[in-house]
Amino acid sequence: MLVSVVMVTASAASLVAAAYKALGLRSNPRNPSLRALVFGLFVLGVSIAATAPVVYTPVNHLIGIPNLLRVTTHLGMIAFSVAITIMRLYVAYPAEQAGPRARRRVVAYIAAGVTMAVLFVAAPVDEDRVDWTIHYGDEPIVRVYLLVYLLTFGSAIFEIALLSHRTAKFLPAGPLRSGMRFTEIGASLGFAYSVYKAAYVAWSAFGVTMPGPIAWLDREDLVSPLLATPGAVLMVIGLTLPSWLPSLRAARAGIGLRRTYRDLYHLWLPLYHAEPEILFGPVPPARPGLRPSRLAKLVERRAIEIPDGMLRLAAYYDPAVQAAAEAAATRAGLAGDDARAAVAAECIRDALDAVRAGRRPATPAVLELAGATTLADEIRWLERVARAYRRQGAARPRARGAEAVTAP
Template identity: 35%
Template sequence: MNEVLYPVLAVTAWAGCAVKLQGLRRGGNPAGYAVCVALALLGSTFTLSTPAVWRWLDRATGVPNLAALWAHLSVVGFSGTVQLLLLWWVTPPGEASRRARIRFAFLATAAVAMVVLFLASGPTEPRVGEFVATYVSRPVFAVYILVYLGAFGLGLIDVVRLCWPYARVSGRSWLRRGLRATAVGAMAGLVYCAIRISSVIGAQAGADPRRWEPLAPIAASIGAFLVIFGLTMPAWGPRLSQLRGWVRRRQQYRQLQPLWVDLHRLMPEIALEPPVAVPLSTLDRRLYRRVIELYDGWLVLRPYLDEAAGGRARRLGTQVGLREEELAAVVDAARLRGAVRAYARGARGPDETEAAPVRPDEPADLAGEVARLVQVSRAYAFSPVVAAAVAGREVLFPNQTEVAM
């Protein structure tokens, strides 16, 4: 299991560190650098815990199981870095400095104790797999593990205690999600600590600690993945939102196509620029222009709007229980379809007295106008209510009542 999980975690942690570093090039801050250090320490932990790297380090240094000590110290360093980062986020600078000094002194003491205990416990036989389970029956090594778990576990408790409440008051959605993911990851890390403590207690009582060993890497891996995602979410989350928004706007652009095609066929002059089937780099500008073109075509069709079809669409839509915005869309779509048919025949209806559709001038108006026009375009192309109203029918066929919009 470790041959697969730990390399994947190492790559994920180093990739997260690279993502954060790339963001810092555009303007760094101490918190950003602290996140990079935390991710680098996690990457170091799982790199060294990878069996192939563990064996290589044993051969290169001649010190058996040195990778274990290094990985454990990296875990303690990671825990301390995240604690310090959160302290600077959620407490006033003076208080944060005082608490940071206390935590740093505690972690430094724990690290020195770990080195002394590791050397004194003498794990001289290389044990890539089940390292803790092999040596935890030795009292000195058991103390080493307890010091390691104490430093790590207290840090995780601090992470949960600080992350979860702060997430509730965070104004940035991706930071809020990241803090919650980090807190849940820390909880999974506490499960790992509990498993390791059970191994220590069981070994001293004469039980076989290998019984719990398969659970430890699973809990550690789940926790690490969540912490990595949580710490990097504020960096990549907004980009994901932008991508989601771009995909939605591209879909809306295509959904406006049926209505736009009919209007453009009758009035090619409404096109502000040559049409593009799937705009990519110019999508936002193209979508805005498409809205303007639709309103221009709608304005030309005002004298032709089929009010009788609109009335029938309102009655039919009310009968099938359409919501208010859906009802407004099918009424407009029916009037427009009747107008397109009349315009194509060259007929002319009486001038309308209602106000003409207004172009959205402000970007804030665009989202609402696009959503409204998408509903009208979809009803124009697909609604059986619109088709029945334009055809002069006052009833829908039985199989059309459930797909009225």
């Protein structure tokens, strides 16, 4: 059951990846590398699904040809490896060199596929078996069939690993290089599957069984899927990662920017009420669909307006309030920037009250701030202050006239 779940999940991941990459064919339909990738991912997804125990037996019974999905899966895995090899060739070589190399491999692999089909028809495999290799591995024709399959698939998957490794060395750190590394690891697991399965067929032919500690190696029906399936998943991740990772990072950055904008808003709003002059212009709302680049500009604007408002309150910071806030921060176990942020938030809250009450201390306090040297450091510092301000319950009801400021 576990094997079926793992394989069906891997199949679904591959088919979803194929559909995702196929979207790019609308704008670039003649791209040979992209077409090979889409075809390879689709064939891989179908092949993994076909060999899953939960699918294999019922479909074979429905078709009425025992073990048909076995040869279909093997041919599909070869087709996948050929497609990805072609894709990698077009990445590693100029088109005028990649084309002839790709055609030679297609011819060789088609010949291997035809040979496998003929051997399968000739083999005495009339009983439908999920443990096909274990059950029929003693048949000479099946051994030759498996030898052709494993040599063909193993050589192709090894070439994918090698091409990915060589290409990754010349790429700068980033999604494309990471994708190459994932593909290399996945292809290496695929090659390990080929080597293991060939070794299993060899030792089984001589009647050898593995001793106690490694007796699990005789469970080919378990070991092969647990090598091949994770390898396939890693290859799917690696082959598609360069296209979806930047989008994922952008979405994550957008969520972080929106959270920062909202945090700063709770500090900016009371400062704006006290000192409307800090406003550069109309306040645009942070709409859900706002691009991260536009949202970043809004955050930068808050990071300028808030310090301006804090500076305008300089004459209202009370030393007694500052001392009390420092003592409270110490009692709360705060230190460093967290302590300074809590003190600054309390002093700002009291200064805003002082502005409304029209009172000033005889000698204003000087707030101890974090040593921000960049805009990013300044934003992180202001976030700390804003969160401390909100935790202290400093948010006030909107003052009259605040309707002009639309909360995001």
